[in-house]
Amino acid sequence: MLKFYDREFSSRLLIGTALYPSPRIMQDSIRAAGSQIVTVSLRRETAGGKTGDAFWSLIRELDVTVLPNTAGCRSVREAVTTAKLARELFGTSWIKLEVIADNDTLQPDVVGLVEAASILIKDGFEVFPYCTEDLSVALRLVEAGCKVVMPWAAPIGSAKGITNRDALKLLRARLPDIALVVDAGIGAPSHAAEALELGYDAVLLNTAVAKAENPVAMAGAFKLAVEAGRTAFEAGLMDARDFASPSTPVVGTPFWHAVS
Amino acid sequence: MQVTVNGEHREIASGTVDALLAELDYEGTHFAIAVNFDVLPKSRWAQTPLKAGDEIEIITPRQGG
Numbered sequence A: 001m002l003k004f005y006d007r008e009f010s011s012r013l014l015i016g017t018a019l020y021p022s023p024r025i026m027q028d029s030i031r032a033a034g035s036q037i038v039t040v041s042l043r044r045e046t047a048g049g050k051t052g053d054a055f056w057s058l059i060r061e062l063d064v065t066v067l068p069n070t071a072g073c074r075s076v077r078e079a080v081t082t083a084k085l086a087r088e089l090f091g092t093s094w095i096k097l098e099v100i101a102d103n104d105t106l107q108p109d110v111v112g113l114v115e116a117a118s119i120l121i122k123d124g125f126e127v128f129p130y131c132t133e134d135l136s137v138a139l140r141l142v143e144a145g146c147k148v149v150m151p152w153a154a155p156i157g158s159a160k161g162i163t164n165r166d167a168l169k170l171l172r173a174r175l176p177d178i179a180l181v182v183d184a185g186i187g188a189p190s191h192a193a194e195a196l197e198l199g200y201d202a203v204l205l206n207t208a209v210a211k212a213e214n215p216v217a218m219a220g221a222f223k224l225a226v227e228a229g230r231t232a233f234e235a236g237l238m239d240a241r242d243f244a245s246p247s248t249p250v251v252g253t254p255f256w257h258a259v260s
Numbered sequence B: 001m002q003v004t005v006n007g008e009h010r011e012i013a014s015g016t017v018d019a020l021l022a023e024l025d026y027e028g029t030h031f032a033i034a035v036n037f038d039v040l041p042k043s044r045w046a047q048t049p050l051k052a053g054d055e056i057e058i059i060t061p062r063q064g065g
Helices: A025-031 A049-062 A076-089 A109-123 A134-142 A165-174 A188-197 A215-235 B018-024
Strands: A001-005 A007-009 A013-016 A038-043 A066-068 A093-097 A127-131 A148-151 A179-183 A202-205 B001-003 B007-009 B032-035 B036-042 B054-061
Touching: A001 A179, A013 A025, A013 A148, A013 A215, A025 A049, A038 A049, A038 A076, A049 B054, A066 A076, A076 A093, A076 A109, A076 A188, A076 B032, A076 B036, A076 B054, A093 A109, A109 A127, A127 A134, A127 A165, A134 A148, A134 A165, A148 A165, A165 A179, A188 A215, A202 A215, A202 B001, B018 B054
Parallel strands: A013 A038, A013 A202, A038 A066, A093 A127, A127 A148, A148 A179, A179 A202, B001 B054
Antiparallel strands: A001 A007, A038 B054, B001 B007, B032 B036, B032 B054
């Protein structure tokens, strides 16, 4: 079972709620993904608007665990206040912590991230930090009290898949007791399977499903890929080799004789 | 008095958050509110006084990744 802080889940696919062609397709995609955890955001409500109410009732119908994010926050102060607003609004101490450094890459501000995580953990939050694949940052987040670490595979929405496989492998090896989630950059089910094969506990994605030609079908494909990747990891993958090694037995090959 | 609501300067008559929501015709029910970067729990909306220059954020659930 997947464990985040003290809660257990059977699905290892976390999914976002944004960018779908319609609210109905969002709901159907989340169901097809089999996801038990969905990410949501907080935004300013316009006067007279009931946008938030309408969206929230769609999410409640799904009966899933909500992981609010601090997307768009560019400072520690904004991220900490947004996390506290999320706790008030959603009644959860979970927060997907994002502190963004750069508009073009949506790269995490890892310095601000560690600072914000420390503040929030002291205040009782259970933090899911969106970070780079840098080991030193991950170690600082763990030191601050994070039990979950969420490195990117590639920039958000880029669909490039795992661009720094060695670094992600290193994180897995060095943080065996931390729940690791590949968050951002996943474009295809094969990318998700690869993350699970590396021993990652889960993946979090949004755009790859929401922007597919058929989001509901793609959500189903990701579900299968995540299950396949996890099963493969548990089954124990063989190591790669530099040269061929015959699978068919050599002994008894017709016409075979030793080269003299 | 002059305050900032969701990043916009406004002249308001209300003295509390509760009154402000009514004054600005907010009709929804799922809000969280921060005043000057401090979250104001719903239980205190009716009694917490607003003052000139306050920065008020009215926040609601939205799609996110």
